[in-house]
Amino acid sequence: DTEVTQTPKHLVMGMTNKKSLKCEQHMGHRAMYWYKQKAKKPPELMFVYSYEKLSINESVPSRFSPECPNSSLLNLHLHALQPEDSALYLCASSQPLAGRTDTQYFGPGTRLTVL
Amino acid sequence: AQTVTQSQPEMSVQEAETVTLSCTYDTSESDYYLFWYKQPPSRQMILVIRQEAYKQQNATENRFSVNFQKAAKSFSLKISDSQLGDAAMYFCAYRSGFGNEKLTFGTGTRLTIIP
Numbered sequence: 001d002t003e004v005t006q007t008p009k010h011l012v013m014g015m016t017n018k019k020s021l022k023c024e025q026h027m028g029h030r031a032m033y034w035y036k037q038k039a040k041k042p043p044e045l046m047f048v049y050s051y052e053k054l055s056i057n058e059s060v061p062s063r064f065s066p067e068c069p070n071s072s073l074l075n076l077h078l079h080a081l082q083p084e085d086s087a088l089y090l091c092a093s094s095q096p097l098a099g100r101t102d103t104q105y106f107g108p109g110t111r112l113t114v115l
Numbered sequence: 116a117q118t119v120t121q122s123q124p125e126m127s128v129q130e131a132e133t134v135t136l137s138c139t140y141d142t143s144e145s146d147y148y149l150f151w152y153k154q155p156p157s158r159q160m161i162l163v164i165r166q167e168a169y170k171q172q173n174a175t176e177n178r179f180s181v182n183f184q185k186a187a188k189s190f191s192l193k194i195s196d197s198q199l200g201d202a203a204m205y206f207c208a209y210r211s212g213f214g215n216e217k218l219t220f221g222t223g224t225r226l227t228i229i230p
Contacts, residue, residue: 031216042206042220043160056216088158094216103150104218106160 003027004107006091012113015081021110023074023091032074033104034066035090043090049074050096081114088112117142119209121221128197129229135182136192136224138207146212149183149190154223155203163205166190168212194226202228 048056
């Protein structure tokens with residue numbers, strides 16, 4: 001069983017909607033990640049939070065807004081998305097250790113469809 | 116920049132047989148990690164095995180083992196006694212040892228298990 005949970009499993013939204021994806025990890029990790037995965041492609045990194053601070057933003061459009069309210073929660077706020085943003089959104093977490101970060105563990109993903 | 120190449124888009128193996136998935140990578144770094152993740156139709160990215168570049172010994176996890184050839188920059192995954200539950204997309208991934216938390220994925224190999 002995964003210790004990284006994501007809600008919702010599926011989300012359908014219109015281009016004018018505002019929605020949020022949620023991720024929670026129960027492993028005490030202090031680094032959390034958002035990835036976007038299109039069909040038949042590998043995941044692409046979007047954001048990294050380390051100790052609740054945004055450490056990497058891979059030039060993601062501003063219609064995606066991450067938030068890390070505490071060390072176990074990670075949100076991705078969505079607004080004015082485009083149909084090409086339809087994808088599987090994966091959350092992952094890892095434990096920073098002496099300047100390194102350990103293995104990333106992934107949640108089950110949220111399948112997003114933008115109409 | 117690091118790159119990861121998986122030259123086999125699809126592979127198939129008879130149940131109970133052994134299969135090897137190929138992965139090569141390109142890097143100028145000496146300190147890094149390599150991973151194999153599997154992604155079954157359920158979409159969950161599951162860690163299969165990881166290898167630290169400074170370790171000469173090949174990693175093993177039950178039926179899964181790697182052949183890590185650092186000089187050749189090769190990192191193949193061997194699955195012994197293949198089972199139906201092994202059917203999935205397999206991604207090879209690279210991560211720098213320090214500072215850079217980004218996972219660089221290969222394009223994946225879809226493994227089919229023939230009963």
